[in-house]
Amino acid sequence: MNKLALSAAVAALALSPVLSQVAHADDASTTPTYGSNVNPNWQDNFFVDGNLGQTQARAGELTHNNSVFQNVRFGWRWNGIVGAEIGYAYLGRPKADIGNGFGSFSAKPQAATIGLNAKYNFYQAWYVTAHAGYMRSRTELALTAGDFDSRYKTWNNGLYAGLGVGYDVTKNVSLALNYDNYRVQAGNETSPYYVGVGHIRTNVAAYSASVEYRF
Template sequence: MKKTLLALALASSSLLAIPAAFAQSAPTDGNNWFLNGNVGRTAINQGPYDNGHDTGYAIDGGYRWALSPNFQLGAEVGYNDLGNIRAKNIFNSQPVVAPGKSQLHGWTAGANAHLDLSPSWYLSGRAGLYSWTGHGMSNDVNPINKGLSDNSWYAGAGIGYNITQNVSVGLNYDYYDAKKHNVDLSTDMISASAEFRF
């Protein structure tokens, strides 16, 4: 756990330095702190969890620098819980009777960007380090239930609408990579989000 926290701290501090270098010559208006939350449908499309889905959530916050009147680049940190998806029986696609649900949650640290298409609409993107902990079935002839943790990556994109200067809502797609020891818990999430800027 100490190594994970140290990795997140180093990643966050290095990501904060990159936009700061660009922001020296950028306009000061449009710089802001933000906090956002997502809730949506999660899915695993491989292995014993193929086509399984559940509900997940994510919350993150950070700071964005205005690099031009319609483009912002920033750093973010957050946490997510991507739900519990039941393993499927590989022979008849029925739920496995024995406990076999997946579990995936973790911390994120990365970069994010906003591109304003108009005063109301924008596109967003994000990517970075995903420090995850999971529990799930291996993709073997005789699956084994394993508890795992590792560092990997996440990425996502979305479209949003500004309700006011400080509040927006959006639709997003995110992918969280989580693979280790023949257990693949990599999860997609399609979600609705709300963001508050201050």
Template sequence: MNKSVLLASALVLAGLSSSAAAAEGWYVRGEAGTTTLEIDGSEGDDDTFSARGGYFFTPNVAVEGFYTNYGDDSGDGVSIKASGYGVGVVGKKNFGPDAHTGFFISGRVGAVHIETKLGVEGVGNAKDTSTEGYAGVGVGYDFTNNFGLSLNYDYAKTDIFDVDAKLKTATLGIEYRF
């Protein structure tokens, strides 16, 4: 996937959002947790955070855009830092008395553009980018029609300097719906 596909997806998202202004509504969410970066059998983990926002067209379907800082890891003179932004579709099923209350399960899929910076002591720095698919699941509780908390797990497989890498992210999320 390339940048033009990501841009086209963002434009579709913007068009759908403005044409469905009377539907369910906007939301913002913040997530914080840990990302494990696995490269060629080696693993490292660090704190991560994500800022997300989107629009629920129905109580069960939303589109969202996001930025995630996957963190950085270093050791033996090598440092790696990863971040990404993307767009996706969210599915959510609440088990409470209202459309947005009670326990829920959720899933999300989409595309993420990942930027990876690599530093090698005494050699220098390099940057690589990749646009890949991602998938995630979550469980949580919506306390009101506007406010909820969740535990989330996201997975993305990417290519860093022609080496396969996996980003496995576990977060606690807080969401506010307008």
């Protein structure tokens, strides 16, 4: 089982108690038991979330453990618990040396994402999060050897999933630590003519800290 499937499975397990409670959360006369973020007013359940961390990529010789990871998401949650999101992720720049330093090959994937997300307070202000969905990635492939430099961009489809744990600092602000996995595809049938690499697939793991603001 690859990392993405494992992340999605764990995300599904994390969402199961959340979904079982959603039916009760929209009853404003019931005292909330899910945490300080629950708000029956749907207009107050929009959020923006920013992540900063590092990625780990594994794609043959493209191995890199400390590329920069950046992610911005905007979404909405029904009763502050489960809803939809859209976002943008920068997944670092894994690089491989060619010919003992004679040249290099690198990939710079970025992705627009759309999916589902959930936030569940399990003890007072402490909470867990889960999200998963579809992404459309754009990857710039670059080959450099001596005076030769060639760059080629491809657009591909993929999936993502992630988990997090955090704390509600205030009613509107939360801090969290997160793990995400992106199933990235890059290249196509014409890319070998430009950078010598065809269609490739890899998992990119991202470890990050995040700040969420609800409004």
